[in-house]
Amino acid sequence: MRKQPPESLSHVDSWVFDLDNTLYDAESHIFVEVGRRMTDFVAGHLGIPHRDADLKRKHFYQTYGTTLRGLMTEHGVAPEYFLKHVHDVDLGPVAPCKITQEYLAHLPGRRYVFTNAPRHFAEAMVAHLGIAHHFDGLFAIEDADYWPKPKHDSYHAFMKKHGVNASSACMFEDMEVNLRTAHDLGMRTVWFHGKNAPPDGFEQPHIHHKAEKLSDWLVNNVTQRG
Numbered sequence: 001m002r003k004q005p006p007e008s009l010s011h012v013d014s015w016v017f018d019l020d021n022t023l024y025d026a027e028s029h030i031f032v033e034v035g036r037r038m039t040d041f042v043a044g045h046l047g048i049p050h051r052d053a054d055l056k057r058k059h060f061y062q063t064y065g066t067t068l069r070g071l072m073t074e075h076g077v078a079p080e081y082f083l084k085h086v087h088d089v090d091l092g093p094v095a096p097c098k099i100t101q102e103y104l105a106h107l108p109g110r111r112y113v114f115t116n117a118p119r120h121f122a123e124a125m126v127a128h129l130g131i132a133h134h135f136d137g138l139f140a141i142e143d144a145d146y147w148p149k150p151k152h153d154s155y156h157a158f159m160k161k162h163g164v165n166a167s168s169a170c171m172f173e174d175m176e177v178n179l180r181t182a183h184d185l186g187m188r189t190v191w192f193h194g195k196n197a198p199p200d201g202f203e204q205p206h207i208h209h210k211a212e213k214l215s216d217w218l219v220n221n222v223t224q225r226g
Helices: 030-046 050-064 067-075 079-086 098-106 119-128 152-162 176-185 214-221
Strands: 014-017 110-114 137-139 169-173 188-192 209-211
Touching: 030 050, 030 067, 030 079, 050 067, 067 079, 079 119, 098 214, 110 152, 119 137, 137 152, 152 176, 169 176, 176 188, 188 214, 209 214
Parallel strands: 014 110, 014 169, 110 137, 169 188, 188 209
Antiparallel strands: none
């Protein structure tokens, strides 16, 4: 018999999902391809070798949270141009998950996608995954004026747009750092650690639940209803 959602989630009425490596598995390597295209863009736009472009990307990420925000701030790059280029990838390698398709419907309440990806890519991905109809809204990087998670302003913009109360929301993420802000705001959190499982006894106050991937969590925590 499948379990009911954990007691600590019984109050949740808003389920908030990251996109990349959360609603689809990291094994597809789509995000690796996006990262490669980001490096190519930085190298081409700044006229520097790929090795230097990779270092520049790391600088942008550590300083601004995303490569895009760094390019916008330091080099005046138009965000639409960058996002269209780096997310022009084939979604074919991403296999839709039947468990996710079936079980999302049984989470009681509203469901949202909250992603640092651009809207055109996020909408195409959830459609490809066969789960678009499960969601009540999608919040992309454009909606946050290109300020990414884990910036607090991005979360506040998301909650304001969709009328989400943090105290009755649960956020699902593969990036632990993004759950710190969710926890600070009062959300419950679920971390998908992938195949790199944390060591026994690993505990962090901002992580309430964890699993290897979404389908595992859904099978163990959501009851299918007829």
